[in-house]
Amino acid sequence: MTLNTLHIASIITIFQSILMAIFFFQNKKSPRTSNILLSLLLLVFATLVCCSLIISLRLGPVHKIYSRLVILFGQAAYLVSPLFFFYIRSLLNVNFSFQKRYTVHFIPFFAAFIYTFFIIQTLGNNNVWTYPGRFLILTGIMAQNILYLIASWKDIRSYGLTLRLFLSYIDNSRLSWMRYFTVGYILLWSAQLQLFIGWDILRHPEWCPYGLSLYFVTAFLFFNGILFIALRKPESFYHVQKYQSSVLKQEDKDLYKDKLIALMNDEKLYLNPAVVLNDFAQRLDIAPCSVSQIINESFQQNFRDFINKYRIEESKQMLVQQNQNLNILGIALDAGFNSKSAFNNAFKKHTGITPKEFKKKSSAFSS
Structure with a gap:
């Protein structure tokens, strides 16, 4: 096993995302629901980067457990788009709260997780790229991302298409943060998409090292951007109740x-x-x-x-x-x-x- 610069950057990204997830989870200066959703998103991203790192380091052929873990926890990709959707909604509406009926959005994840849990019992050491049902599962993930991006855009449109209207509800820093997070999400999804096209559709395994490298670079820049915003513009993540001293019941x-x-x-x-x-x-x-x-x-x-x-x-x-x-x-x-x-x-x-x-x-x- 040989570590290169991208591997080291990915390890740093994983630790950064975990630390930021802990920070946002403990942050009491912004709505609780928003903090939890962002923390979960960061943990899911860390899990997916970790899975990609295991594949890049070729640990699968060394021991069967690595291949099984990558396949099983790779299904966390089904969590990204619904969590992103609800996080954007929580940014648009500071009074947003997660309700029990929203759990239906996570049924695809549980279904994929349970399916792969039974599938991996029969796999060999190096079946990360070829396990049964892989193409269908990844197609579902790609389609899910598109659907939730459309749904998120509709939510944003319901609050207005112009900066002026957004500023009626969200201050400028929070709006900039929403835009950054949305662009970063799309770029990460695009990096996953090119991997899917290269291996699963066009069957060009020689693309995979370059595809993984692009994914590592994108993830590293995205998470360091989050860290930069958190340090330079912490108000992007804070929301002070405007009328907390009001006497109105x-x-x-x-x-x-x-x-x-x-x-x-x-x-x-x-x-x-x-x-x-x-x-x-x-x-x-x-x-x-x-x-x-x-x-x-x-x-x-x-x-x-x-x-x-x-x-x-x-x-x-x-x-x-x-x-x-x-x-x-x-x-x-x-x-x-x-x-x-x-x-x-x-x-x-x-x-x-x-x-x-x-x-x-x-x-x-x-x-």
Whole structure:
């Protein structure tokens, strides 16, 4: 057994990921669910890098136990994409909690683990690349990654496509961290994909050493990037409760939430372009900071987005009216916006299209 630079880098990566998993698990400055998911992801990544290291060091032919361990624990790859999906969701929503029904996402892992547990009892020393069912299992892993990437993207889109909208919920450091982690995840998956294509599809074993080397380099850079971010921008992983000193009880929040909705629907305060937080505070007879808290926690929006959402719905009704003679500027002013540009930006932010495009689609649909 000979260790080269990549092997040493991989060993460092494994220890780094384990240490970071312990650190994040003990981190009490950010939501518990998010910490646990990230810790589990790092441990799974460490397991997979370790399996690849055993293959690269050719320990399988030395003793049967190494081949069995690689095959068995290699099924941990089925854990990566669902853990990634739920971790991204926990970053988007700091109130996210893992529920029992989510465990169905991990059925493929348990199924693959149980299957390979029985299969490895009959294998020889060097069956890492050729054990029965390998192609089907790896195809499932590749397909699973694609499906969960799509699902994660849909989750991100549900919170908005622009940086401005994301900043309403997540500060800039957390957004940068989410992007880094997503790109790193895709690169690691791509490194696994080229191994799968090279060996299992095209049957070119000469690709494997280069494929493993690329995987080691990618993993090393990815985990050191995480370490760098943790040291330079620790706030990326912290979340301080904004209203931890609030005196509002949950029943109070629910009561004022209903009153707030009634104000918006009945009195339509949003039609006033000069409306501010204090106007709502006076109507509800509570402090402005309490109004802000209710909007942030009950609607997962800031004050401006909350107001603009009602204005957008009002403008939609005007845009679809065929007998409406108002132009876009007139509709913007009537809906509570103070300029056409502000209306266009808010409308596209909430709907993904401009008012003009919405009106054109509505006209085409009605005709």
